[in-house]
Amino acid sequence: MYQLLMGSCEKVRWRRLISHNKSSPKSLLISWVVMWGRLPTLDRLLTWKVVDGNVCPLCYGSLESVQHLFFECGYSAAIWSHVLTSLHFNRPVGQLDSELIWMVRAAKRTGDRFKLLLMLFVECIYGIWLQRNAKVFTHACSSPQDMLKRDQIQTCL
Numbered sequence: 312m313y314q315l316l317m318g319s320c321e322k323v324r325w326r327r328l329i330s331h332n333k334s335s336p337k338s339l340l341i342s343w344v345v346m347w348g349r350l351p352t353l354d355r356l357l358t359w360k361v362v363d364g365n366v367c368p369l370c371y372g373s374l375e376s377v378q379h380l381f382f383e384c385g386y387s388a389a390i391w392s393h394v395l396t397s398l399h400f401n402r403p404v405g406q407l408d409s410e411l412i413w414m415v416r417a418a419k420r421t422g423d424r425f426k427l428l429l430m431l432f433v434e435c436i437y438g439i440w441l442q443r444n445a446k447v448f449t450h451a452c453s454s455p456q457d458m459l460k461r462d463q464i465q466t467c468l
């Protein structure tokens with residue numbers, strides 16, 4: 312009966328990013344919502360006719376989507392670049408799908424550097440979301456350098 316009620320529950324490929332991660336609960340929750348594609352970014356709000364436009368509030372140079380907000384935006388790219396360099400990963404920041412594939416592979420690796428990478432990935436997603444919200448609601452946000460000074464991030468770097 313339980314199996315019938317639950318249906319077929321396929322495991323999502325990015326489950327290790329969340330389940331084997333010791334980041335803060337809030338950052339894990341927001342990352343989980345991002346990976347399910349349910350974050351209320353402006354592109355989604357625009358389709359629901361909740362907002363009039365969807366220009367990225369962090370750079371005003373592109374339309375806000377999960378892809379842009381967390382990976383393409385200059386604000387986020389500066390953060391990822393710093394994180395990757397700090398952990399001695401020599402690679403450019405890619406698209407959402409390619410970054411998730413890379414992170415899933417990293418989640419299977421052992422070692423402190425990979426554990427820190429997963430924690431920083433989730434904490435930066437949350438930090439970028441907080442700064443995006445601050446910019447939307449208060450018209451001010453921290454610089455990428457100041458965002459990286461958050462306690463949850465500094466303890467990992």
Ligand SMILES: [Zn+2]
Pocket residue numbers: 367368369370371372373379380383384385386
């Ligand atoms: Zn942007």
